[in-house]
Amino acid sequence: MAPTAILGQIQGDTGLNAVGAGLLTGLPILLFALATPLATRTIGRWGSEATVFACLAGVLAGTLLRSAGPAWMVLAGTVVIGLSLTLGNIVVPVIIRREVPWDRVSLATGLYSAGMNVGSMATLLGTGPLAAAVGWRWALALWGVLAVVGMTYWLALVRRRLREAPGGQSNSSESGPVSGQKAPTARSAGGRPVPQFRRVMWLLVIAFSGQSAGYFTTTTWLPTILADSQGLDTAGSGATASLFQVAAIVGALGVPLLAARTRPWVPMAVVAVLWLSLPLGLLLAPDAYTLWSLTGGVAQGGGFTAIFSIIARMAGNDSEAASGSAFVQTGGYLAATIAPPFAGWLHTTTEGWTAPVLLVLAATLAFTIAGLLAARASVQRPSAEAG
Secondary structure (H helix, E strand, O other): OOOHHHHHHHHHHHOOOHHHHHHHHHHHHHHHHHOHHHHHHHHHHHOHHHHHHHHHHHHHHHHHHHHHOOHHHHHHHHHHHHHHHHHHHHHHHHHHHHHOOHHHHHHHHHHHHHHHHHHHHHHHHHHHHHHHHHOHHHHHHHOHHHHHHHHHHHHHHHHHHHHHOHHHOOOOOOOOOOOOOOOOOOEOOOOOEOHHHHHHHHHHHHHHHHHHHHHHHHHHHHHHHHHHHHOOOHHHHHHHHHHHHHOHHHHHHHHHHHHOOOOOHHHHHHHHHHHHHHHHHHHHOHHHHHHHHHHHHHHHHHHHHHHHHHHHHHOOOHHHHHHHHHHHHHHHHHHHHHHHHHHHHHHHHHOOOHHHHHHHHHHHHHHHHHHHHHHHHHOOOOHHHHO
16 A cells, blocks of 8 residues: 555655655555545445445546656545545445355455455565566556456446346345345344444454554564564565564454354454464564564454454444444554554653553553453344344
C-alpha cells in the first residue's frame, strides 16, 4: 500500500519532505479509522456489489494519480487509495456473511487475510525491481493492472448473478448465505440486536486495537530493534522482519483449520499465546529473534481472521455486518495510528527498546483478554433462542 521500497526515489524526484513521506505511510491507516462511517453509508446506499466496484475503481484512480504528478498529487493519490481501501475493509465482511455458510466463515476470512498478505508481499518485493527497470512512476502505475483485472472479474460475476437470480435481482441485503444455511445469530424477537451483539463488538474493538497496535508497532520498529539490539545490518534486519509478514499467511489459513476441529475459543487462545511470545521473547530471549518474528507473524495473520470471523458469524444481516465491522475497525485503526509514534517517543525518552516492546506486550495482552471473552460470548445463545 505504502511505497516504502521506493520512498527515497519519490522524495528525490518530487521534493517531498520527511513529513510528507511519513504521511504516505500513515495517511491510509488514519483514513481506515476516520472514513469508516462513509463506507457504512456507501454500502447502505449503493449495495455491496457497487461498493466493491467503487473500491477497485478508487484504487485504480489513486494509483494513477499517485504516479503521475508532483508531491501534492502523490499525497492526493494516497488519500484516494486509503478511502477506497476503507470501502473494501468494511464491505468484505458483509459479502462473507451473506455468501458463505456460517461454518465456513473462518475459512473465507482466512483466505481474504492471506490474500492481503500475499498482495502486500508481492508489491513490497516487486516495486523495487520494477522501479529500477522502468522508474518509480511506472512501477507504481503498473500495479493498477491488478485493479483493472479485479474490476473486470467483479463486473462479470455480478452480471452472471443478475442473470441467474429470479427476476434479475441480486441477493437482498437481508438475505442469508446463498447456500441457505443461515448463521445462528443472537437476535431479539423484535429483530433488533440483543445486548450480547453489542457487548461482543465492544470486546472486539479492544481486541482489534491490541492487534493493530501490536502489528503496526512491530512492522514499524522491528528492523530497527534488531539492528540496535542484535547488531544486524540493514539487509539482515529487514529479512528477519519480513518473516513477520510472510508467516501471517500461515496464521490466516491455520485459524480456520483449527476452528473446524476445536471449540470456538481455541483458535483465539492459540493466536493469543503466539502473539504474547513475540514481546516476551524479545525481552527474555532476544537471541531467538527469528523464532519470535515467525510466531508473531503467525499470530498477526491469525488474529485478523479470528476477529472478523466472529463479526461475520454474529451479524444477522448486511447492515449489522457493515456497522459491526466499521465499529471495530475505527477503534483498531485509531490505535494503529497512535501506537507506532508513541513507541518511537518511548524509545527516545528511555534511550532503549524495552519500553516500546512492553507497549507491544500491553497491546497483545489487550488482544488476549478481550479476544477470549469475545470468542466465548459469541457462541452463547439467548434463552429465547435456545429452544
